[in-house]
Amino acid sequence: MYKKLFIPGPSHVRDEILLAQAAPMIGHRAKEYSDLQAEVTPKLQKLLYTNQRVYLFASSSTGVMEGSIRQASLKKMLVTVCGAFSKRWHEIVVDNGIACDKLEVTSGQAITVELVDQALSLGDYDAITLTMNETATGITNPIQEIAAMIHARYPDVLILVDAVSCMAGIKIEFDAWGLDVCFAGTQKCFALPPGLTVCAVSERARQRGKAIPHHGHYFAYDIMDKHYEKFQTPATPAISLIQALNKQMDDILASGLENRWARHAEMAEYVRGWARKYFKIYGDERFASNTVTNVENTRGISVSDLNKELGKRGAMISNGYGDLKDKCFRIAHMGDLTLGDLQWLTAQINDILGLNEQG
Numbered sequence: 001m002y003k004k005l006f007i008p009g010p011s012h013v014r015d016e017i018l019l020a021q022a023a024p025m026i027g028h029r030a031k032e033y034s035d036l037q038a039e040v041t042p043k044l045q046k047l048l049y050t051n052q053r054v055y056l057f058a059s060s061s062t063g064v065m066e067g068s069i070r071q072a073s074l075k076k077m078l079v080t081v082c083g084a085f086s087k088r089w090h091e092i093v094v095d096n097g098i099a100c101d102k103l104e105v106t107s108g109q110a111i112t113v114e115l116v117d118q119a120l121s122l123g124d125y126d127a128i129t130l131t132m133n134e135t136a137t138g139i140t141n142p143i144q145e146i147a148a149m150i151h152a153r154y155p156d157v158l159i160l161v162d163a164v165s166c167m168a169g170i171k172i173e174f175d176a177w178g179l180d181v182c183f184a185g186t187q188k189c190f191a192l193p194p195g196l197t198v199c200a201v202s203e204r205a206r207q208r209g210k211a212i213p214h215h216g217h218y219f220a221y222d223i224m225d226k227h228y229e230k231f232q233t234p235a236t237p238a239i240s241l242i243q244a245l246n247k248q249m250d251d252i253l254a255s256g257l258e259n260r261w262a263r264h265a266e267m268a269e270y271v272r273g274w275a276r277k278y279f280k281i282y283g284d285e286r287f288a289s290n291t292v293t294n295v296e297n298t299r300g301i302s303v304s305d306l307n308k309e310l311g312k313r314g315a316m317i318s319n320g321y322g323d324l325k326d327k328c329f330r331i332a333h334m335g336d337l338t339l340g341d342l343q344w345l346t347a348q349i350n351d352i353l354g355l356n357e358q359g
């Protein structure tokens with residue numbers, strides 16, 4: 001039986017989108033492909049409220065995390081860490097031998113404007129990494145406010161944002177916020193299969209990239225730019241996924257961006273209400289994510305047993321990530337899921353765990 005995915009990626013993919021991948025293959029140097037990329041790019045620019053370049057990488061996001069930091073800094077980077085995925089970005093920076101300092105908060109806490117301001121004031125930084133939605137903890141960091149502070153006080157600092165688990169689920173105004181790099185794989189809020197990453201890059205980030213010797217090749221913006229205006233990519237693109245993305249973007253724009261943000265907020269509010277009633281929300285609730293709720297396992301249930309039972313009913317949720325395994329479980333409310341899906345899911349969990357209306 002198909003299990004509807006309530007995990008924070010890959011997320012549930014609608015049949016229409018799965019089928020859109022089965023369109024006939026086209027050559028990536030043919031006009032048909034250029035037409036496809038020319039069609040999908042402005043739709044992605046609308047999604048991100050940007051006039052800047054949006055690249056399509058045939059890679060999962062980890063590749064773009066690496067590519068972006070290799071093109072960001074001539075001095076030193078500040079790497080913010082608030083959970084397992086932001087920690088991964090720090091590891092990538094270290095593994096590339098790039099000078100950096102780490103600003104780390106306790107699991108479940110957010111990276112705040114004050115913390116970033118204080119950290120940036122202590123060193124000669126020219127780039128920062130921020131994880132907008134820390135999938136491991138269910139915390140959304142206040143990127144807009146942090147970016148505004150950086151522009152006012154540290155104008156040379158490039159702002160790199162991992163929006164992997166929130167792009168297309170939470171509003172990101174790339175130009176108005178003044179972001180420099182912002183990326184996400186398609187398997188989360190875009191509700192497509194994995195293998196493709198969308199990445200917006202500002203003009204100044206592209207210039208910075210060029211100024212950095214040995215900035216890599218596959219993810220290099222200047223290499224991408226050699227083909228960008230022909231609406232092509234230097235290496236073979238993930239054509240089937242881009243065909244499906246083009247269809248998905250039509251559907252997303254037709255149903256309205258504001259409606260999409262509102263639906264995610266509504267689903268999150270509902271799941272948080274349920275979690276508060278029967279369990280507890282992990283971490284600082286003021287920053288609770290609209291795409292994934294991390295539920296503290298205050299009842300000491302067996303998360304794997306719960307998932308086995310849910311599996312028999314056609315659903316799957318996620319255990320806590322890393323150190324939070326069994327201490328938490330995560331319910332994603334992203335992509336094309338609806339409030340009705342979440343109401344159905346929580347009713348199944350209540351039934352399996354014998355939670356009554358009074359909790």
Ligand SMILES: Cc1ncc(COP(=O)(O)O)c(C=O)c1O
Nearest residue numbers: 060061062085133135164165185
């Ligand atoms: C916030 C965040 N960043 C990065 C990644 C890495 O993405 P991928 O495994 O697709 O490379 C993930 C994956 O879940 C994530 O949630």
